[in-house]
Amino acid sequence: MTTTEFVVKYDGPALEYHEIDVEVFAPAMMSLARSLGRTQQVLTPGADPVKLRVKATNQGSFAVTLLAEVPTLAERLVDLVTSKGAEAALNAAGLYAIVTGAWKVLKRLGGRSITDERAVGEQVTWTLSDGEEITIDAVTARVLNDLQFRQATEQFTAPLEAPGISEVSVTSSSEGSNSVVITADETRAFQTPPSTTIDAPSEIVNEFMLQPLGVEFDWRQWRVTDGGSKFSVTMADEDFRHRVDEDGLRIGANDLFKVRMRIVQEPKADGTLRIKRTVEKVLQQYPGGTQGRMDLP
CATH class of the missing domain: 2.40.50.140 (Nucleic acid-binding proteins)
Incomplete structure (x- = not known):
């Protein structure tokens, strides 16, 4: 079994006493678990599901340390897959990197819609509603095109809609540079777009x-x-x-x-x-x- 440890921290004046409403926090953590799980299933269908566990943490604005665990059986599947994304999704650190990488792309999109998609090799180029083009890796594009991943991600950022919560950060304990901060002003970028996988009823x-x-x-x-x-x-x-x-x-x-x-x-x-x-x-x-x-x- 591979594991990776990361810290989720919500910040803002409402969290001055290091407390958060469980009705706000619990659904967000469940949505984070679904984001990880959905990413794994998109890239490695049938793999034993990733588990997300809570670990005791030190005092902070409101921070919780989480452990993502990918079962050993899934690790063995690495010999059977050829996709770079699938290989990464079979270990906890790789799965964490894919999810946070997808969030960074959403921040860059800033809520702009995608009007065109062109794939070349392991790269995908998106044309945005304002004409800008961005190129990302095909693995990230596959994850972001998954409706269930987008829904879970939106629900993870839902606490930012609550008064007094200004940002949430996710930082890997083993890879300090691999972190992402989402502010309340960026929640529009994380809203689920209309489904593009079903063209018509x-x-x-x-x-x-x-x-x-x-x-x-x-x-x-x-x-x-x-x-x-x-x-x-x-x-x-x-x-x-x-x-x-x-x-x-x-x-x-x-x-x-x-x-x-x-x-x-x-x-x-x-x-x-x-x-x-x-x-x-x-x-x-x-x-x-x-x-x-x-x-x-």
């Missing part, structure tokens, strides 16, 4: 059999089941609504409907998926028996 249109369970909020929102799960759909078929309102079409609680439904999956800001279902056309109604009509608003 995933969308399908197909025919389905649905059974209505009820109507939510207004007539357009229906609660249904497909026989396996229950979910809400938007009823966009105005002709069907007209047949119900004007022609007296009856809808029984156990009726089945063959519909053409559009399903759209799109990413949310937190990286999870949102699913939208819309019934575009009711193709056929199959009465379920002699049950009463389902009330509609």
